[in-house]
Amino acid sequence: MVLQARYADVPIEEKQRLFDEVKADARFESYLYGCYECGICVAACPSARFYDFSPRKIAQAASREDLPMFYEQLNDDIWNCSQCFSCTRCPRGNNPGGLITIMREVSINNGLTSAKTALEGYGRVVYKIMSTGTQVSPDMLQPNAFPDWGPHVQEISDNLALWRRALPPDTMHTTSTAWYVDDRTLTELYLIWHMTGVLDMIKQVDTGLHMILNDVMEELLEEAGFTPE
Amino acid sequence: MPETILVIGGGPAGLEAARSIATIGGRAILVERRPVLGGTPDESNYAALTPRMGSAQDALDILRAGVVDPDIDVRVNTTVTGCSGTVGDFAVTLISPTGETTESVGSIIVATGFQHFDPGRETQMYGYYEHADVITLPDAEKMLKEHHFVRPSNGEAPRNVAFIQCVGSRDRRLGNEYCSKVCCGVASKEAIEIRRLLPDCKVYIFYIDMRMYGYWENEIYWPAQEQYNVTYIRGIVTEIVAKDGRLLMKGEDTTMGRPLEVLMDVIVLSVGMEPSRGTRDVAGILGIAQNKYGFIALPGEPMDVVSTSVPGIFVAGAAAGPKDLEDTIGMAGAAAVRAVGAVRGGARAGAAAAR
Numbered sequence: 001m002v003l004q005a006r007y008a009d010v011p012i013e014e015k016q017r018l019f020d021e022v023k024a025d026a027r028f029e030s031y032l033y034g035c036y037e038c039g040i041c042v043a044a045c046p047s048a049r050f051y052d053f054s055p056r057k058i059a060q061a062a063s064r065e066d067l068p069m070f071y072e073q074l075n076d077d078i079w080n081c082s083q084c085f086s087c088t089r090c091p092r093g094n095n096p097g098g099l100i101t102i103m104r105e106v107s108i109n110n111g112l113t114s115a116k117t118a119l120e121g122y123g124r125v126v127y128k129i130m131s132t133g134t135q136v137s138p139d140m141l142q143p144n145a146f147p148d149w150g151p152h153v154q155e156i157s158d159n160l161a162l163w164r165r166a167l168p169p170d171t172m173h174t175t176s177t178a179w180y181v182d183d184r185t186l187t188e189l190y191l192i193w194h195m196t197g198v199l200d201m202i203k204q205v206d207t208g209l210h211m212i213l214n215d216v217m218e219e220l221l222e223e224a225g226f227t228p229e
Numbered sequence: 230m231p232e233t234i235l236v237i238g239g240g241p242a243g244l245e246a247a248r249s250i251a252t253i254g255g256r257a258i259l260v261e262r263r264p265v266l267g268g269t270p271d272e273s274n275y276a277a278l279t280p281r282m283g284s285a286q287d288a289l290d291i292l293r294a295g296v297v298d299p300d301i302d303v304r305v306n307t308t309v310t311g312c313s314g315t316v317g318d319f320a321v322t323l324i325s326p327t328g329e330t331t332e333s334v335g336s337i338i339v340a341t342g343f344q345h346f347d348p349g350r351e352t353q354m355y356g357y358y359e360h361a362d363v364i365t366l367p368d369a370e371k372m373l374k375e376h377h378f379v380r381p382s383n384g385e386a387p388r389n390v391a392f393i394q395c396v397g398s399r400d401r402r403l404g405n406e407y408c409s410k411v412c413c414g415v416a417s418k419e420a421i422e423i424r425r426l427l428p429d430c431k432v433y434i435f436y437i438d439m440r441m442y443g444y445w446e447n448e449i450y451w452p453a454q455e456q457y458n459v460t461y462i463r464g465i466v467t468e469i470v471a472k473d474g475r476l477l478m479k480g481e482d483t484t485m486g487r488p489l490e491v492l493m494d495v496i497v498l499s500v501g502m503e504p505s506r507g508t509r510d511v512a513g514i515l516g517i518a519q520n521k522y523g524f525i526a527l528p529g530e531p532m533d534v535v536s537t538s539v540p541g542i543f544v545a546g547a548a549a550g551p552k553d554l555e556d557t558i559g560m561a562g563a564a565a566v567r568a569v570g571a572v573r574g575g576a577r578a579g580a581a582a583a584r
Contacts, residue, residue, distance in 0.1 A: 034454030036439065037463060037484045057485060064460045069485070092451075 005068035007075065015067040018074060021106045022062070022099075031098040035059045041087035041096050053080040055087040055096035062099055078103045079118035111204040119205050126202070127209060131216045133189045134178040187224045190217040194228055232256055234568045235321055235334040237309055237511055240268015241292055241554060242546025242561045243340035247303075248295035249565030255572070256300045258332060260307040260323060262507060266293050269342055269505075269547075273367040276374035277422065278554065279414040280448040308507075312337070312515050316541025316571055335572030336541040337515065338564045339525060341507035343547035346397025346405070346500040354468035355393065355498055362387075362476055362493075363469060365396075365500045366415055373422045380494050382474075386427055387494030391478060392416040393466050394436040398501030398551075407522060409501030410551040413440045416499045417453040424457040433460045433491070435480060464489065469496060501551070508548040517542055524550040535564040541571045 007015075022028065041055040042048045048055070058077065061069040078100045085097040107115040119126070125136060143154045156163065164175075193199050193213075203210040214228065221228070232255065236247045239261030247257040265271060267289045270278075275285035296303055304325060311322035319334050345367055348357040357363050361382040372378050380387050394416060398409040413436065420432045434453075439461065441450040453459040466480040475492045482489045504523040512519045518526040518538035525544040529536045535543045545564040546557040 034451055036450075036454075036461070060484065063454065063458075064462075065458070 006072050010071060012067060015071040018106055018110060019067055019070050022102050025102045027098060027102060031095040032059060032062055033092050033094055035063050035092065035094060041090055044086040044089055046084060047080050047082050051080040053077055058099055059094050059096045074103055074107055075112065075114040078107065108201045108204055116205045123206060123209050130193055130213055132177045133181040133186055137176055137178045139175045183220060187220045190221050191226060232572055233258060233334045234572065235337045236340060238268065238340035238342055238507065239266040240340060240342050240546065241270065242557045244292040244296055245558050245561035246338045246340055246545050246565045247301050249562045250569055251298045251300040253569055255569040258302045258304065259296055260309060261305045262308050264305050274371040274374050276370050277418065279418045280445050309511060309514055336568040338568050339511055339542065339544045339548050340546050341511050341548045342505045343502040344505040346503050348396050348498045348500055356469050357498060360469065360471060360476060363496045363498065365498045366412065369419050369497045373419060376426065378423050378426050387430055389431050389493045390423055390495045391433040391435060391493045392420060392497045392499055394434065394499045396498040396500050405501060405522065407551060408440060411553045412499040412501055414445045414449050417449045420459040421453050421457045424459060433462055435462050435464055435466050437465055502547055515542055535560055535567055543568050
């Protein structure tokens with residue numbers, strides 16, 4: 001329908017299939033009503049200030065069922081969202097961020113190259129959260145940890161131990177995790193990763209990470225009497 | 230002093246004005262140019278009324294029943310050709326196939342309505358008289374009345390239908406700078422009807438601003454988008470050309486920031502309102518002022534929406550500019566009260582008319 005659609009080589013049937021998968025999600029109906037293009041979501045969106053990204057266009061394309069544009073967004077736009085949900089101030093009751101959540105899941109479940117690329121830099125943090133149940137830990141403050149941590153991470157990490165000692169509160173009690181997580185909590189988390197399909201999603205985008213996580217989780221899950229399929 | 234009031238025009242405004250006059254104990258002569266009452270909604274085959282989708286003919290039947298009254302003298306096939314006198318004592322000349330008569334009336338209500346803009350009248354790029362599948366809102370209305378929406382060129386069901394808004398409205402070049410007020414709602418209503426008839430047909434509305442006042446927003450606009458998946462695209466089409474037996478329309482999708490070329494099977498031009506021939510003629514005969522667009526001028530707006538430039542002559546409905554039916558019916562009641570007041574009232578009515 002538009003003149004300058006990217007991905008013209010991808011068959012329309014494939015675009016339709018992926019769109020139908022998004023639309024079939026149980027959340028879709030309550031995330032999208034109609035859009036009169038007021039732009040309040042873009043005004044509120046932090047990502048829109050820094051990227052060529054528009055939650056309005058996400059809602060519009062889905063509402064119009066504009067398949068070429070939807071497919072462009074699925075590949076090129078959805079990973080620019082920070083999932084802060086400021087866009088839910090929509091007067092029509094739309095939730096563009098929620099649409100993006102669904103689109104990301106569909107993108108991962110279908111192993112789209114764009115999803116793999118987008119998540120490439122996050123392998124370490126995904127590993128951290130899924131294996132330890134904690135977020136970024138002090139020991140992760142390394143120049144190679146995240147590609148987008150900026151130019152100053154090198155000088156900080158050079159003297160990390162010194163910085164840490166200089167802080168008044170006790171910051172040395174744990175450095176490999178952000179906080180202490182007991183085995184029972186970990187076991188429950190591992191069960192959640194398995195039973196909600198999170199591990200299957202990881203498998204689609206990073207088979208190596210999937211293998212490592214399975215190894216790490218094996219012992220606790222065995223003790224809990226759970227056998228992954 | 231004659232107690233009778235002349236109501237010119239047998240559309241919704243005139244019917245309701247005559248009924249209201251009788252309701253408050255006045256007498257009316259209702260003249261209508263056509264052989265039937267009902268006005269433009271009847272003449273232009275309106276099917277369902279915006280926004281609640283009720284049958285237009287059922288609604289007109291109720292209005293027609295309202296003028297079956299010993300105090301209302303209904304004269305169809307009749308036009309006004311002359312007028313003299315002042316408030317309280319006008320002499321009007323009426324012509325019908327049975328001859329010419331002169332009637333003595335105390336006041337007059339003009340309810341001569343509007344006509345749809347003719348999209349072929351001026352230099353338009355939409356090819357209304359060139360492409361069979363380029364139609365207008367009333368053309369679509371006629372098909373929808375038969376519950377049958379097809380491509381006029383071949384009788385087949387369309388797969389893609391587009392409405393183009395503001396055709397003949399909001400255009401300095403054409404001289405019609407005003408918004409015609411109802412076309413957004415009517416187009417959205419027709420879009421819903423098309424989607425109901427043809428669930429596989431995609432329907433687009435190309436607009437400049439969607440103007441869905443009051444409850445039209447939630448009763449027409451939102452349902453069109455949310456329940457019937459009508460696609461609204463902000464951007465007006467610049468031209469329509471024939472391509473492979475279909476219609477290629479070129480425009481800009483302004484909110485997406487992209488030029489646009491789409492193939493359509495039927496394109497509906499949302500034509501606006503202009504003063505009807507009757508409104509122009511009657512204004513001249515009665516000597517009442519018109520605004521720059523030819524509609525009857527309302528010197529007392531916004532607080533007086535029915536008094537014309539001549540005391541004792543009032544206006545109701547789309548003769549005074551673009552009006553929806555709610556406005557029209559409200560104006561008719563107000564005009565009736567003022568017209569009856571003018572024949573009965575002496576000083577107070579005179580003062581009100583002079584204001």
